[in-house]
Amino acid sequence: MARIIVLGGGFGGVSAATELRRRIAADHEILLLDRSDTFLMGLRKLWALVGMGDLDGGRRFLAALETQGIQRLQTEIRSIDAAERRVVTNEGALGADFLIVALGAESRPDLVPGLAEHGHNVWDAAGVPALQARLVDFPGGDVVIAIAGMPYPCPPAPFECAMLLDDHFRRLGVRDVSSITVTTPKPILLPNAGADGSRWLAERLDERGIRYETGREVRGVEEGHIDFGDSVLGFDLLVGVPAHRPPEVVADCDLAGPGGWIHVDPGTFETHVADVFAIGDVTKITLANGLPLPKAGVMADLAGQRVAAAVAARISGESSPAPFDGQGYCFLEMSTSTAAKIQGEFYRAPEPLVRIAPESPDHATAKHRFEAERLDVWFGS
Ligand SMILES: Cc1cc2nc3c(=O)[nH]c(=O)nc-3n(C[C@H](O)[C@H](O)[C@H](O)COP(=O)(O)OP(=O)(O)OC[C@H]3O[C@@H](n4cnc5c(N)ncnc54)[C@H](O)[C@@H]3O)c2cc1C
Known part of the structure; x- marks a missing residue:
């Protein structure tokens, strides 16, 4: 009988483990490891800021997976030996026939001096309550959302955050005494959506009076201003989007490529x-x-499903499923009740093909449905 260890109980890990459980017989063992006892939907971090829902609404206990026959161990993964398909955890060493590594990326505000002290980091759920508290009765002021390093998960989210704040400030009646600015180190707003997609987004920001500055490398942050090296930008409230890095346990293991990230076959996700x-x-x-390829929950989910199908096929001796085609989508929230849909064929050459379906309440509803469906399929509620 096979034993599959899934490392990480986030979007990718839960998707892979639950899909695998559906595909293979109960006597094959699936063990999911995570230091946390809960799963949290990333998109809730922005919703919570503007009263569209709370974090707990998108949180589920990973223990719920046990009712489906997925074993779970809450533990810190200390080292990975991929060549031996072995991991060492706080609870001891574990060996497997298959490993699925889904350990995510860590937000690293410490890479920019002053960012952690002076900016709110809502890319980490722990940072959400403090910003939520400031926004609930925000009196108005200069708000900056600064992309302070690359890469970061969900490339459209800083712009989404700006548009949700625009809507929130209008409802609070403080939009006319507030400015909202998004800065990015990149030459265009949404590199993965290309020049046309970035222009489309710039027009949507213009319509709302949201400013944006490209090519802005955050060198440091001090009380009330960001230092870009050749200029400074003042703020009353800063949302800092930190660069993300692979967890140390990954960067130190025999799977790590340049920068510590894991390089995989794009069609199979095999290392x-x-x-x-x-x-x-x-x-x-x-x-x-x-x-x-953009880092996003939807891509982690699709990858998890493809890997589960491949592992199940290998166990049963069937032929491999078709390679992943690089198609994905996300909903870009443009107010608390509307969203646009960005659809990408990311593996196209020489350029990915990205289409944007404009703002509508239907896309906002579809995003809520996206969340509800996943929570239902994975956790049964
Ligand atoms: C503000 C915001 C909005 C977003 N909105 C969207 C959206 O609308 N749509 C979308 O598709 N995506 C969105 N995302 C992105 C999405 O949340 C991530 O891309 C997704 O969570 C990545 O899944 P993952 O499985 O790779 O990693 P994660 O979900 O981060 O899971 C990694 C898991 O590994 C565990 N772990 C790490 N190291 C260890 C260790 N050493 N030992 C034990 N456990 C460990 C962690 O505890 C974690 O549970 C958003 C993200 C943010 C921050």
């Missing part, structure tokens, strides 16, 4: 070690135009 797969934010997949 250079047979029967060891990696999915989600912990991977780096370079597209035909040289840009990375």
Whole structure:
């Protein structure tokens, strides 16, 4: 009988484990490891800021997976030996026939001096309550959302945050005494959506009076201002989007490529070690135009499903499923009740093909449905 260890109980890990459980007989063992006892939907971090829901609404106990026959161990993973398909945890060493690494990426505000002290980091759930408290009766002021390093999960989210704040400030009646500015180190707003997609987004920001500045590398942050090296930008409230890095346990293991990220076959998500797969934010997949595949829950989910199908096929001796085609989508929230839909064929050469379906209440409803469906399929509620 086979034993599959899934490392990480986030978007990718839960998707892979639950899909695998549906596909293989109960006597094959699936063990999911995470230091946390809960799963949290990333998109809730922005919803919570503007009263669209709370974090707990998108949180589920990973123990709920046990009722489906998925074993779970809450533990710190201390080292990974992919060549031996072995991991060492706080509870001891564990060996497997297949490893699926889904350990995500860590937000690292410490990489920019002053960012952690002076900016709110809502890319980490622990940072949400403090910003939520400031926004509930925000009196108005200069708000800056600064992308302070690359990469970070969910490339459209800083712009989404700006538009949700615009809507929130209008409802509070303080929009006319507030400014909202988004800064990015990149030359265009949404590199993965190309020049046309970035222009489309710039027009949507213009319509709302949201400012944006490209090519802005955050060198440091001090009380009330950001230092870009050649200029400074003042703020009353700063949302800092930190660079993300692979967890140390990944960067130190025999799967780590440049920068510590795991490089995988883009069609199969298999690493250079047979029967060891990696999915989600912990991977780096370079597209035909040289840009990375965006880090997003929806991509981690699709990768998890593809890997589960491949592992199940290998166990039963069937032929491999078709390779992942690089197609994905996300909903870009443009107010508390509307969203646009961004659809990408990311593996197209020489450039990915990205289409944007404009703002509508239907897309906002579809985003809520996206969350509800996943929570239902994975956790049964
Ligand atoms: C503000 C915001 C909005 C977002 N909105 C969207 C959206 O609308 N749509 C979308 O598709 N995506 C969105 N995302 C992105 C999405 O949340 C991530 O891309 C997704 O969670 C990545 O899944 P993952 O499985 O790779 O990693 P994660 O979900 O981060 O899971 C990694 C898991 O590994 C565990 N772990 C790490 N190291 C260890 C260790 N050493 N030992 C034990 N456990 C460990 C962690 O505890 C964690 O549970 C958003 C993200 C943010 C921050």
